Amino acid sequence: MSDRVHRTSFSENEVLRRELRIRSRDLFILLHDLRSYAQLNYTGFSKITKKFDKVTSSALRSTYMTETVHAASAFGEAAQNRLRKHMEAMAYAYGLAAQCTSLDDALRELKQCLREEVVWERNTVWRDMIASERMVDAVGVQSPDLQGGLQKSRRITNTQRQMLRLSLCTVVFGVAWAVPLFSGVEQQRCWAMLVYVSLLWATEALPLHVTALLVPLLTVMLGVMRSPAKSHQSLGASDASKAVFSAMFSSVIMLLLGGFALAAALSKHDIARMLASWVLSRAGSNPRTVLLANMLVATFASMWISNVAAPVLCFSLIKPILRTLPPGSTFAPCLVIGIALASNVGGMASPISSPQNIIAINTMHPAPSWFQWFAVSIPVCIMCDVCIWLLLLFVYQPNKSTPAIHQTRFTSERLSRRQIYVCIVTVVTILLWCFESQLAFVFGDMGIVAVIPLVLLFGFPTVLGKEDFNNFLWTVVMLAMGGIALGRAVESSGLLHELAGRIENIVDGMPVFSVLCVFCALILVVCTFISHTVGSLIILPIVSEVGARLPEPHSRLLVMGAALMASGAMGLPVSGFPNMNAIMLEDTLGNPYLSTMDFFKAGIPASFVAYAVVVSIGFVIMSLLGF
Incomplete structure (x- = not known):
């Protein structure tokens, strides 16, 4: 009994240690990214003001960096110290979970994880930049009249194409209605409706769901439904509408x-x-x-x-x-x-x-x-x-x-x-x-x-x-x-x-x-x-x-x-x-x-x-x- 309890406790500790290692590693990477982000912005401010001074022959850089950038909490020494302490705390937690011999070993393993992240992101960042450029390039300015004319022309073309398909389907519907293929009146009408609806769906002359809504309308108006009794009398519009709507919501x-x-x-x-x-x-x-x-x-x-x-x-x-x-x-x-x-x-x-x-x-x-x-x-x-x-x-x-x-990563x-x-x-x-x-x-x-x-x-x-x-x-x-x-x-x-x-x-x-x-x-x-x-x-x-x-x-x-x-x-x-x-x-x-x-x-x-x-x-x- 004691051995079983010991094994259970040991496995639970292993799970907790593994979870702590994963979480501390991920937090260390995020903190490192935050520090890099702050350093990148600091460098950006420095270079921008330097370029500004060069182009305009002014002396803004020294004053702006001292009074504005250095005074910001993100770039202050206190914020940097807090960030460093948090990173050391995560390294310490990682070292405990990974059973590293020293804090230096834990930092070494975490830096290796950082290196893997950099290798992977370096291969993708240029593609992200190009994708952003493509989205920017897609935004252009065009003459309102010309743009409206193009859209109107395109709209007319699409409408004409849709009307042509709808007209052809309607002509085929008329032919199917007129050519007798079945002895019963309801069967012949339903055949014409089936051909019409199938063509509308196949050609998408109307949106699929709109054609579906057309089905109960045609069913009642064309009088295709019959009584379930042996006489098979044609149903009136009122009875047919009740029958078709009761069937639709099943x-x-x-x-x-x-x-x-x-x-x-x-x-x-x-x-x-x-x-x-x-x-x-x-x-x-x-x-x-x-x-x-x-x-x-x-x-x-x-x-x-x-x-x-x-x-x-x-x-x-x-x-x-x-x-x-x-x-x-x-x-x-x-x-x-x-x-x-x-x-x-x-x-x-x-x-x-x-x-x-x-x-x-x-x-x-x-x-x-x-x-x-x-x-x-x-x-x-x-x-x-x-x-x-x-x-x-x-x-x-x-x-x-x-x-x-x-390999795809999964964070538990x-x-x-x-x-x-x-x-x-x-x-x-x-x-x-x-x-x-x-x-x-x-x-x-x-x-x-x-x-x-x-x-x-x-x-x-x-x-x-x-x-x-x-x-x-x-x-x-x-x-x-x-x-x-x-x-x-x-x-x-x-x-x-x-x-x-x-x-x-x-x-x-x-x-x-x-x-x-x-x-x-x-x-x-x-x-x-x-x-x-x-x-x-x-x-x-x-x-x-x-x-x-x-x-x-x-x-x-x-x-x-x-x-x-x-x-x-x-x-x-x-x-x-x-x-x-x-x-x-x-x-x-x-x-x-x-x-x-x-x-x-x-x-x-x-x-x-x-x-x-x-x-x-x-x-x-x-x-x-x-x-």
Whole structure:
């Protein structure tokens, strides 16, 4: 018993000694920087006044330095003595923690740390200066008339382009309305609306969320909804509006809002950054290991804060690495595109990691539990990340141009009470989502569980406030609501039943695996060129209906496979937000890290890798789980 107590006490002392060593070292570096800053300013005042005296033939320097500069508290002898004593105190504390034999040994080790800081900063400071110069150069003066004319011309050009796209979409809508392809009136009208909305989304003639808001308006005005009774009578405008609005705000929307709340809290209170930097600090200095670590961090971050916020976080974490790379290093584009592709893969990882997963859950009956989703997605994501990592090593060969890189630093910090509170709320919410089927008698649905983090996080303004609520991605919420309304209209009109019947004739006799391969290939092509969310909104309801009509119904398997594949479409710069963010990333000289060719040689093969993993490993796991 005494030995165990002794070992526990010894380990606690080791932890405290290590924490003291890190904190005293960091404070010593900060105090040294403060002293250097004061000395630099003193030298600056001296040189400026000397230059002033030389140019103006005056004698200001001696008087100004004596009466003003020397009299300032920052440059006084008392301040310098206090600073020196504080530095000696930190050196003494460091010596105790590091068990140095003398104060001189402690100072020697601390100066070595200072030398490492100088070596690293010396390589980056010139790039920071050039970046500042670029921002200054971007500010110019132009004639107001000329500037206004240019802006007006550009505005007219953009408006004309938008009106042209809108006009073409409207013409196609008229053709789809006039050409009879279906026997039912509601089906024909809904087909025209489906074509119109799909074209508006694909061409972005209107913003995506505006097109989504157009869906309930067209649904009611065109009279596409029918009564659920066997008579299938056309619903009037009043009944149709009630039906479409009741469908739009579903439990899936609450799940989306709950995910946004968790993501906002994890980001605002630095929990996501701390966890990511802790992982990266242990990746070492080997480019191959650092690349894999960053990719896994991007995938894991996408799982909880969405694959929209995750690449932004990860790109901010790798900036110190990118700034220290030598010119022409292939590791820079390799690392940037690796994070982008891994963030796309992370869109598969959890039900809240991307909107297409929310759409899939809304389409699947019964909806999968979080545990079932993780059982499929996590092995698929890990295998995709590893295969894409090997692909990037083969394409870019980063170790040849960059044998070693600057290691990411992590300063251990004690979690605050707010951070602990956020972590507890997050873990409890995720556990409730995972065991939702067992707790259905209490909560009924995952959407009700999503209310818990909204209340607990926004109930205390110090955790999340009104501004955080206003900063939710409401455009994504509107897009999801419009997609649900479109799905309800297509189903109610009978168009979904008719389309599924025609596709069923094409895939008739095919095994489930072949049908999965066909639909995954279809959604891969579609989502490569248009938004992952839009492609899922259009295709997943059809996939679900076709799956339900198979001799052995596997609707849930086909829908989940297609939803995973939607996130795996990453072959072009426009294929998903992570790719769009990566293609816009520039170095301090204004040069982009990536070009379209990078996506051709890495993104397209990565899409095929994801396709192979989903239809192989994903299919096997979903079959074993009884999807």
